Amino acid sequence: MPNTRIREDELIERIRRRIPSRPGGALRLGIGDDAAILRPSQGAEWVLSCDQFLEGVHFLTAVHPPEVVGYKALARATSDLAAMGARPRLFLLSLVLPAVRAGIWLEKMTSGMARAARRFSLTLAGGDTARSVSRRASVALNLTVLGEIATGHAVSRAGARAGDAIFASGRLGSAELGLQLVLRGIHRERRWRSLLVPHYCPELAIELGRWLAGSRLASAMMDLSDGLSTDLSRLCRASRVGARIDEKEIPAVSVPGELRARGLSSRALALHGGEDYGLLFTVSKRHVPSIPRVFGGQRVTCIGEIVPGRSVKLVAADGGTSPLMPQGWDHFRRSG
Amino acid sequence: MPNTRIREDELIERIRRRIPSRPGGALRLGIGDDAAILRPSQGAEWVLSCDQFLEGVHFLTAVHPPEVVGYKALARATSDLAAMGARPRLFLLSLVLPAVRAGIWLEKMTSGMARAARRFSLTLAGGDTARSVSRRASVALNLTVLGEIATGHAVSRAGARAGDAIFASGRLGSAELGLQLVLRGIHRERRWRSLLVPHYCPELAIELGRWLAGSRLASAMMDLSDGLSTDLSRLCRASRVGARIDEKEIPAVSVPGELRARGLSSRALALHGGEDYGLLFTVSKRHVPSIPRVFGGQRVTCIGEIVPGRSVKLVAADGGTSPLMPQGWDHFRRSG
Secondary structure: OOOHHHHHHHHHHHHHHHOOOOOEOOEEEOOOOOOEEEOOOOOEEEEEEEEEEEEOOOEOOOOOOHHHHHHHHHHHHHHHHHOOOOEEEEEEEEEEEEHHHOOHHHHHHHHHHHHHHHHOOOEEEEEEEEEEOOOOOOOEEEEEEEEEEEOOOOOOOOOOOOOOEEEEEOOEOHHHHHHHHHHOOOOOOHHHHHHHHHHHOOOOOHHHHHHHHHOOOEEEEEEOOOOHHHHHHHHHHHHOOEEEEEHHHOOEOOOOHHHHHOOOOHHHHHHHOOOOOOEEEEEOHHHHHHOOOEEOOEEEEEEEEEEOOOOEEEEOOOOOEEEOOOOOOOOOOOOO | OOOHHHHHHHHHHHHHHHOOOOOEOOEEEOOOOOOEEEOOOOOEEEEEEEEEEEEOOOEOOOOOOHHHHHHHHHHHHHHHHHOOOOEEEEEEEEEEEEHHHOOHHHHHHHHHHHHHHHHOOOEEEEEEEEEEOOOOOOOEEEEEEEEEEEOOOOOOOOOOOOOOEEEEEOOEOHHHHHHHHHHOOOOOOHHHHHHHHHHHOOOOOHHHHHHHHHOOOEEEEEEOOOOHHHHHHHHHHHHOOEEEEEHHHOOEOOOOHHHHHOOOOHHHHHHHOOOOOOEEEEEOHHHHHHOOOEEOOEEEEEEEEEEOOOOEEEEOOOOOEEEOOOOOOOOOOOOO
16 A cells, blocks of 8 residues: 555645645745744734534535535635634645545635635645545545734624624525525525525625724624524623624525525524624724725624623514524534 | 534533633633634744644554543644744644543543643644534544744754754654554553553654754754654755665664564664654754754764765665665555
8 A cells, every 4th residue: 555644745735736825925934844934924913713624514525516615614714813803814724535535526625725715815834634545434624724913903702892782794694595405405406596605605704804803993703603693692601791682683684485485584594594704793882883884795784782781682573572592503403 | 402513612611621721921812712812922933733633544542542642632733843943832623523532532632632731831722623423423633733933943844955964863663663562452461561652652852843943053854753764755855955874873762572573673663663753853064063962861863964866875784775765654554
């Protein structure tokens, strides 16, 4: 059997040829040595996160084209940089690859990832690959992303205060609607094709995050990755506050009548659907007039208010309130 | 079925309680937000690497105690920082965990990792966890490690020049000898217990690496992770040089007679055995007298010389030379 490590070098070379990886700027030394070397800018801090993207958990190879897998794996991780207000810079890719995926599937996956890297201005700085010969093995990607931000400007989840307005960017539930089409096996029908885009190729709110952090307008911020109900409860827990959300203000995805008839509700998708990757942020009352209604083509909507206490409530159109419980998001296994 | 994401929060809390993760120093914001925030020291660069540690590829749960898995996963990744001369600072842990490993196995694994973190002065800054419900799923760890080094001091693989002396630290083949006991199923015999230590809990050469980088004595450096023959060929390729290694100078592991009789050769272990995690480095002739023979209890040995050309040759005790081909190291599947 040929030597795995030598084959690994070849695999890395194939990935490196496709994905932007040339040293320059912050990256002094890239792929090929024991480690990469980063030179920080004066007056900047680094923001750092990692995210896994696993076959059978986050994607299904039978359904999701390899380009989508590559694009989404990197987009998802990069959204955590947007959530802090940072400027994406570098990433590392760890990859477990069954032998059966090492050919054309890998080429297409890295193409999709290269597209995300160019779009988000990220350079591949290193990584690790392992080929698995097991027939039962599945693809696993781990993305470590690094961004830069002016010292002291990063926005955490913990700064929301009672009285702050709560904003969300984008249309909530759009990605979940696409996922539901996939789960129902109707995603190949031509008429629904445009509804798949937010699930396949999510938009990130990088520029909005950078603007909010740079202008110091947001008191707390995070990305909408696991659904409004789950993410808002996390923001409130981190900030030790409660929230009231106005149901009629939520910028919910619109669902075609035929899909509504199949049980897809705009309200449930918007409240609990994950993977939208817009931003959820809070703004003190006096700064609210500074927040635009549209930023970079994405709508920015005030959906409620931070309140004292610890509970998160939903105010219905008729004025009645009910607790908004985190019903987060469990990828391909729906929560009960 | 309960919600995976909420359970994930609990899992993270359990890991965080065990492994050093308190913000401070370079780490401004740690686990619990969208991303961690690092504040670089004045005049320092960051060194960054990631490494996977996979069940069935890098360890076997039937053989390797969970404490060993946790310790070794982090040690292995950290060795890449030592290889550049950097001071370890922070790490991220991505974890795929089958449900059956989420109890006592996880507790012990994180204990082992906590021990490595304390030993190498690393703080856990974040990560990602996924629980797998599949019975066929295996444990996968991905460690991203970050270290700091004075700007311009990191030592790459690419600086070796003809005439430089080649050094190795530690005793080569020690870890491979332990692995061979495991593969032969005789690792539980009491008399071999001490031979397992280098395989279970490798020493790193962090202080030696920092000293070599700080004093600018090494022209090229890397860690010995995949075996001398493979690693030296990589150093030579990166530096565009060749090498001559003196077989009699190699500080090879000593193999008890009974194990030699079972086919374990000190020479083969030292030339091709992986996971020793000493350093392989080159030093220009005029600096050779500055290199101590022992550093921090580890021997430091001159094993040969960089030569023009691109071939790597082994000079035997009788003066005969032969090409030293990379026969690297393929974990549990031996190379042919």
